[in-house]
Amino acid sequence: MADHSILEKYEAIQHRFDEVGQQITDPSVMSDMKRYVKLNQEYKRMESLVQAFKEYKALVDNIRSGREMLAEESDPEIREMAKEEIEASEVQLPEKEKEIKLLLVPADPEDGKNAILEIRAGTGGDEASIFAGDLFRMYTKYCEKKGWRMEITNVNEGTSGGYKEIVAKISGDGVYGVMKYESGVHRVQRVPQTETQGRVHTSAASVAVLPEAEEFDIELKTEDIRRDEFCSSGPGGQSVNTTYSAIRLTHIPSGIVVQCQDQKSKLKNLDKAMAELRTRLYNMEYQKYLDEISSKRKTMVSTGDRSAKIRTYNWPQGRVTDHRINLTLYNLQAIINGDIDEIIEKLQVEENAEKLKEAEI
Template identity: 55%
Template sequence: MIDKLEAIKKRFEDVSQLIVQPDAMADMDNYTRLNKEYRDLEKVVSKYDEYSTTLSNIKSAKEVLETEKDQEFREMAKAELDELNPKKEELEEELKVMLIPKDPNDSKDVILEIRAGTGGDEAALFAGDLFGMYKSYAEAQGWNFSVVSLTEGTVGGFKEIICGISGEDVYGKLKFESGAHRVQRVPSTESQGRVHTSAATVAVMPEAEEVDIELNMGDIRKDTFRASGAGGQHINKTESAIRLTHIPTGVVVECQDGRSQHANYDKALKVLRSRLYEMELKKHNDEISSHRKSLVGSGDRSDKIRTYNFPQGRVTDHRIGYTVYNLPTVLGGELNDFVEQLRIAENAEKMKDGEME
């Protein structure tokens, strides 16, 4: 582990020199990458420096015990070791987690899709609740949140809603949200007070750049149609809505949220590229899971991942068996507990399988 940490410290020193070169900002993309690498490495190096200091202090305290005859000094050295040894173990565990390879997609922005599943109108209302939950969480994180397209439910909520979220570490925090979310509650239309179970599916896709996936524009059929729903009167009088069909895969994307055909085309292309990238990512993850089944990393939309039980005020994540009894707070956007617990579970799996840098 020390060799890996020394290599990271050397790279940190190199990057520190590169970003202050006079011509560093000539290539802004490279400058941005270097700055991000600097921030990531700085966290590890800072923790490693603290660890090195602790090791040095332990060595000094042991030398006192080996050479010092004065009982008072020996007692002080023993007391210091009693504090330093647990700290050393704690720092070692933190560094082991830091050395786990990061998912290269963690820093990407995301396309978030929420679709009503089984349960009719109640499922659409629940999809609306999930939309509100993620929107509030995004705002609390300081992320940018925008709606790409939506289809409203007949009594409220959404049959489908697609959003774009951008900011720092968006995919890294939201990637475990993909899957089937289930709600258990008494619908407002239920006269007998019976609890119904409904579901909505969530897909969190890393936003793909042009360099991530090669897209042949000749494989895409573009159709225009008249938009419906929100957007003002003029939006319904022109064929501003866009439908893109990727012929080789059959993937279809529609966008009608923007006020111009050009804006809708750009948004639809972004979603299409991300869906195709997600398909390739799923193939890759399936290959990995063939020899290591991940508890939290499959991202399969059909997997039931979480239940929101209103009568009990309970939210349970079935992948890690984690339950909280603050349902209103969770739906209000407080997802940090789940994000942290799922990250811990994934890191534990990787450490178990020896996936260290």
Template identity: 60%
Template sequence: MLDRLQYIKQRFDEVSDLVIQPDIISDQKRYVQLNKEYKDLKALVDKRDEYLIVTGNLKEAQEIIADGSDPEMTDMAKMQLDEAKQRLPELEDEIKFMLIPKDPEDAKNVMVEIRAGTGGDEASIFAGDLFRMYTKYCESKGWRTSVVDMNEGTSGGFKEVIFEVTGEDVYGTLKFEAGVHRVQRVPQTETQGRVHTSAATVMVLPEAEEFDVHLDMNEVRIDYFCSSGPGGQSVNTTKSAVRLTHLPTGLVAQCQDEKSQHKNKDKATQVLRSRLYEMELAKKQEEDAAKRSSQVSSGDRSAKIRTYNYPQGRVTDHRIGLTLYDLDGVMNGNITKVVEELQLVNNTEKLKESEVY
């Protein structure tokens, strides 16, 4: 572990020199990449420095205790030794987790698609609840959200809503939200007070750059149409909405959120590129899954991953057996505990397979 940390320290010193070079600063893309690497490496270097201090304190305390000539110093050394022995295993675990190779996709922005499933109007309302939950969570993280397309339900919520999330390590945080979310509650339309079960499907697509996937616009059919829904008088009178159909795969992406036809086309293109990229990524994940059985799936849109039970005020994530009795907090965007537990389980699985373990 110390050998790897020493290599990281050397790379950190190299990156520290590079980020202040004029030619790097003038190259915005390269500058952003190196700045992110600098931040990631600095966190590890800080842990390395703490590790060296703690191991140094432990050795020093052992030497003082072995000498035993000064009773007062010996007592202080015993306290120092206890502190070091308690901190060292914690620190080693923290460093091991940080040394797990990161998925290169994790740093990407995402497109989140929420679709109402079984349950009719109640499923659409639930899809709207999930949309609100995620946007509030993103707001708490300092991420920016932008609606790409929506199809409102007849009694509220959405039959489908697609939104973009931009920020730091967005995909790595949200990717485990993909799957079927189930709600158990008494619908507003239910007159006899019976609990109904409805569902919504969440997809989390890493946002693809042009170099990630080749999209030949000659293979894309472009249709323009009038937008529907809220947005002002001009929305329904001008053909600003755009629908793109990728002819080889049949994938469709559309956007009607912006008044500008050009902006809608750009957003729809980004969605289409992300869906194509997700297809390729899904193939890779299937290959990886064949090599190892992962308890926490990301991207399996058919798996029932979580239940939101209103009568009992609980949320249960079925993949890791986690139950929280804080339904109101969760629906208001406080999903940090669930996200962290999912990441912890996933990282533990990776740790068991890695050379670090």
């Protein structure tokens, strides 16, 4: 049975879609980059909704015309074709309704953005740094599979391997919308390389994923920023420790400090540091939104509260458990090698269910 409330929404959605389509070709709109980008994003989001509506309407029309044919036709062959058409359309109708209802829930406008990934070693000393390195390798391999580009902006290496801290930018289609589920505390249970008696230790590393701010998202004033230049440290070739190419920026009003040292060029490091500073300032406001939704959606508790433990990697049992949705998988080696699609997909399904419930559509 068709949901008539869905069909009632179709006309208004189609009208808005046509309106936005006209606006993005208007020269006065195109000259306002901030407005133009937002309208483009809205158009892209509505495109799939309008297409789903058209497919839904086609199914409803097929059922109606099939029933009219049954009422009017006496030819057995035509009647059989009409029955098949009705049955096939009625099977597809509920799924298409579900798809439309989900598309009608307002999307997080940040989901389409690039992301800044931060991994920091937590409790556990050298083993925590090694685990932070394992997580970074996992995300590197995952990004390779997705065709995303990863650029390291800052590194502080661990004394026995891995990282005390590593920050990277991930660029690609819809990166933040996928990677946001990784924010939170990741815990590891295994025998550390430094353990001589074979005892299992528990260590942790924190992961934060931030949507990258666009240039027009936030305005930076030159007088609010203190800039320091220093010698790069760590890998990087002959220029390391010889030229003042590394950049540290301090945003005086907020106290936020960022630095970039991965490029030999001072200007490239400055560009990356400015982009990261914009992102951190933007996220101070975005965090208010995250705090609000974290109380409603268990899948996002990690993003709203980055001290929340979200996942445990148990080496002796070959087990990975995501505590938000009580999901346990016994394929740790594949997961730590970047095969995290199953976890993220199940988190997305859970969040979609929570969105529908929240919206009461």
